Amino acid sequence: MSTTKTINLKNRPNGKPVLADFDIVSSEITELKEGEVLLSSKYVSVDPYLRGRMSNAPSYIEPFELDKPIASGTIAEVLESKHSNFSKGDYVSGMLQWKETQVATADGLMKVDPKKAPLSAYLGILGMTGLTAYLGLTEIGKPKKGETLVVSGAAGAVGSVVGQIGKILGMHVVGIAGTDEKVEMLKSEFGFDEGINYNTTEKMIKAIEKACPNGVDVYFDNVGGEISDAVLNNINKFSRTVNCGAISVYNNTEVPKSTSVQPFLIKKSSSMQGFVIFDLVDKHPQGIKQLTEWLLEEKLNYTETIREGFENIPQAFLDLFEGKNKGKMVVKL
């Protein structure tokens, strides 16, 4: 039986994950059975939410098991097929294990067309993060033309798309990101009206007030924590906060004693709603259709940070917490 390189979860991270939490091992490639396909991984997505699956706290998705492979969104080539829907040479997208080569059941795999878009785009703008941006903003944020949208984590995979959709919908869009270079990119490449570097801005409440002269109507929150507190200080009556992510607290080792968002929400009759993109699965086809249309019309733009090499998957994941990506972080094998 032949073997393949595999990345297992070695330890449950304590605080910020480190390379020693991962193990690169060799595992056997199982025999191909009816209904299965043999796949060669081409692009692997690394995502902040994987941090949650590395701990064993109850969540909307099962934790990873220790000494077992990690899995994430992956684009793979079919090497051999025992399923009528897939043939050798097809490219598929699915939730696959961090393995160079693997046998997987064909259920849950979706064919992707490399002639319509670069393969990596199916992990970002035409995949989970694009859908999160589009459905999170439109379904939960309920944006209206002329309103002000603030996006945190704005230069990342989700945030950069949220801001652009805000512009397509006629909003005043302000992005918050971690470097001057990212802030510049938001304005020059993605059409944001204003950008704020949270690492160099001392008075975030004031900076947001200045960038949003009419207050904040929709806050698309990717980071949580102090940045979000500063935005909430500026929300308008009947505003909406979309709780998409909270990366600034994913590595916390202690649960905060209390949160203080309620007074902001009460005073402004404002709402705050969390969501998980898998809740909106019935809307995914329409979302992909809309994102594809906007891409073809060149109303949407996207950027990616592409790392190379199977062994570099864990480092790429760690780098998300250091802000080392612009747009979607993927690893090319």
Ligand SMILES: NC(=O)c1ccc[n+]([C@@H]2O[C@H](COP(=O)([O-])OP(=O)(O)OC[C@H]3O[C@@H](n4cnc5c(N)ncnc54)[C@H](OP(=O)(O)O)[C@@H]3O)[C@@H](O)[C@H]2O)c1
């Ligand atoms: N609800 C859902 O279904 C769903 C789906 C997908 C993603 N998400 C969430 O959406 C958020 C964005 O995901 P993504 O895939 O687009 O990742 P991403 O934004 O491409 O990458 C993470 C970014 O977060 C920023 N960051 C890291 N640590 C931070 C900190 N302590 N404070 C503030 N910012 C920090 C960094 O940018 P800076 O340089 O700007 O700091 C980094 O580039 C994540 O919180 C993720 O969990 C939710």
